[in-house]
Amino acid sequence: TYLFLKWLISRKTEITCSYHQLKPAFMKEVDSHFTEFVNSLVAKSALLDSSTSASHFPASGSEKEQHKAKTLRAPPEHGKIFTARRSLLDELFEVSHIRTIYHMFIALLIVFILSTLLVDFIDEGRLVLGFDLLVFVFGKFPVVFCTWLCMFCATVFVPYNLFIWWAQGHCSSSHRVLRSLFYGMLFTLFQTAGLGFGPTYIAVSYALPPASRFIVILEQVRLVMKAHSFVRENVPRVLSSVKDKSTVHNQISQYLYFLFAPTLIYRDNYPRNPMIRWGYVATKFAQVLGSLFYAYYIFVRLCIPQFRNSSQETFNLRGLVLCIFNSILPGVLILFLVFFAFLHCWLNAFAEMLRFADRMFYKDWWNSTSYANYYRTWNVVVHDWLYYYAYRDFLWFFGKKFKAAAMLSVFTVSAAVHEYVLSICFGYFYPVLFCLFMCFGMVFNFILNDRRKGPIWNVIMWTSLFLGQGVIICLYSQEWYARQYCPMENPTFLDYLKPRSWSCHMKM
Numbered sequence: 001t002y003l004f005l006k007w008l009i010s011r012k013t014e015i016t017c018s019y020h021q022l023k024p025a026f027m028k029e030v031d032s033h034f035t036e037f038v039n040s041l042v043a044k045s046a047l048l049d050s051s052t053s054a055s056h057f058p059a060s061g062s063e064k065e066q067h068k069a070k071t072l073r074a075p076p077e078h079g080k081i082f083t084a085r086r087s088l089l090d091e092l093f094e095v096s097h098i099r100t101i102y103h104m105f106i107a108l109l110i111v112f113i114l115s116t117l118l119v120d121f122i123d124e125g126r127l128v129l130g131f132d133l134l135v136f137v138f139g140k141f142p143v144v145f146c147t148w149l150c151m152f153c154a155t156v157f158v159p160y161n162l163f164i165w166w167a168q169g170h171c172s173s174s175h176r177v178l179r180s181l182f183y184g185m186l187f188t189l190f191q192t193a194g195l196g197f198g199p200t201y202i203a204v205s206y207a208l209p210p211a212s213r214f215i216v217i218l219e220q221v222r223l224v225m226k227a228h229s230f231v232r233e234n235v236p237r238v239l240s241s242v243k244d245k246s247t248v249h250n251q252i253s254q255y256l257y258f259l260f261a262p263t264l265i266y267r268d269n270y271p272r273n274p275m276i277r278w279g280y281v282a283t284k285f286a287q288v289l290g291s292l293f294y295a296y297y298i299f300v301r302l303c304i305p306q307f308r309n310s311s312q313e314t315f316n317l318r319g320l321v322l323c324i325f326n327s328i329l330p331g332v333l334i335l336f337l338v339f340f341a342f343l344h345c346w347l348n349a350f351a352e353m354l355r356f357a358d359r360m361f362y363k364d365w366w367n368s369t370s371y372a373n374y375y376r377t378w379n380v381v382v383h384d385w386l387y388y389y390a391y392r393d394f395l396w397f398f399g400k401k402f403k404a405a406a407m408l409s410v411f412t413v414s415a416a417v418h419e420y421v422l423s424i425c426f427g428y429f430y431p432v433l434f435c436l437f438m439c440f441g442m443v444f445n446f447i448l449n450d451r452r453k454g455p456i457w458n459v460i461m462w463t464s465l466f467l468g469q470g471v472i473i474c475l476y477s478q479e480w481y482a483r484q485y486c487p488m489e490n491p492t493f494l495d496y497l498k499p500r501s502w503s504c505h506m507k508m
Contacts, residue, residue, distance in 0.1 A: 199216050288341050288345045291345070307477040332466055394409055482499075
């Protein structure tokens with residue numbers, strides 16, 4: 001009996017130890033399956049809400065009229081579905097190895113600051129803490145704020161009221177086509193003259209510095225795209241209810257939310273988070289400010305000394321090649337800062353304040369093995385707008401046989417808008433980005449396509465991306481300093497189009 005009890009106690013001890021060893025693995029497996037189940041349930045719920053949400057303009061009428069109305073836009077299943085999800089970097093920063101890379105960039109910023117302070121102390125004999133470059137590029141801020149306020153108020157009232165007036169009288173009108181053309185022309189006039197010409201004229205006539213111009217012009221482009229999305233999404237809903245006599249409900253609060261929301265695709269409702277994490281908001285804005293000073297030290301230490309001197313040297317092929325390769329490091333750092341400060345920090349800060357739950361503003365573009373995938377994942381917010389309102393609408397209008405033409409048109413529009421922004425902000429026309437985008441970008445889009453897999457293609461993509469950033473920083477900086485060193489008293493229109501850096505060295 002004693003031996004039996006001893007064996008029983010020993011056996012119980014072994015079972016208990018085995019239980020404690022298996023418990024963590026078992027709980028981890030259960031947690032993994034439960035997480036997958038919840039994520040699947042949330043995704044299905046979002047799809048269900050999107051497909052069954054009551055339309056703001058309920059459809060009615062005969063089947064023939066409903067079918068005609070449905071053909072006026074792309075099928076709804078191709079529309080963007082918003083779901084609650086975190087930004088990729090927020091998830092990656094929870095991994096200690098990825099967070100160390102972030103710490104390395106902070107250490108590099110500290111090195112830039114120390115280098116600048118020590119050099120200034122050695123040259124001047126004192127600490128120079130001025131930020132003359134930042135003060136210059138963000139100058140005339142009251143003009144910028146007033147311009148933005150006028151643009152925003154106009155975008156709130158004009159597109160919304162034009163749409164409401166058109167929608168309220170569309171059903172009872174006996175000249176629907178003429179009425180639609182009239183309001184469409186008014187909306188187009190507002191987009192081109194009000195939001196298009198007005199802010200550009202102010203930026204040029206008031207001689208706003210570069211960063212201030214960037215704020216005005218980027219807001220101009222954003223509001224134009226927002227207004228187009230609001231009209232593009234709501235007009236087909238009115239046309240689908242052509243027989244409905246009900247009055248149009250007030251959507252001003254939804255429209256206002258959309259104007260601030262970090263998306264360019266209009267929906268009446270978006271998935272929302274239950275609360276606002278103000279500590280998260282403060283952290284993101286602090287990171288934006290840190291990125292701004294990071295860019296300042298990159299220009300001060302890596303760009304200005306190089307281009308200030310190279311712009312006074314005779315132009316030759318050797319100097320151009322050295323300039324491009326010396327510009328790769330600051331160009332890549334600026335690329336990372338623009339991505340991190342705007343696409344991650346700025347958009348996440350506004351999404352958190354608005355409780356906007358869909359935080360997929362970008363995907364893992366750094367893992368791309370093709371330029372086709374890079375263009376889709378670098379800036380998801382703009383890509384969605386181009387895909388649904390440029391690419392798909394082009395195919396809907398001309399037919400699905402013209403996919404190559406649709407892609408070419410999207411590339412052309414994107415390249416033209418990018419070049420327009422740079423031309424207005426820098427004050428000169430030098431289509432370096434346009435040529436790179438339309439020539440090399442288009443070629444790489446077809447050569448480095450989605451069929452390219454493997455690490456070697458990711459290396460090729462990064463190499464071409466590095467070289468492209470070097471070319472952009474080098475040529476635009478040379479042109480900037482050439483126009484500072486070789487000004488013209490009475491420049492003609494052609495003088496603004498002809499690169500000054502090609503002839504400035506000969507004059508000097």
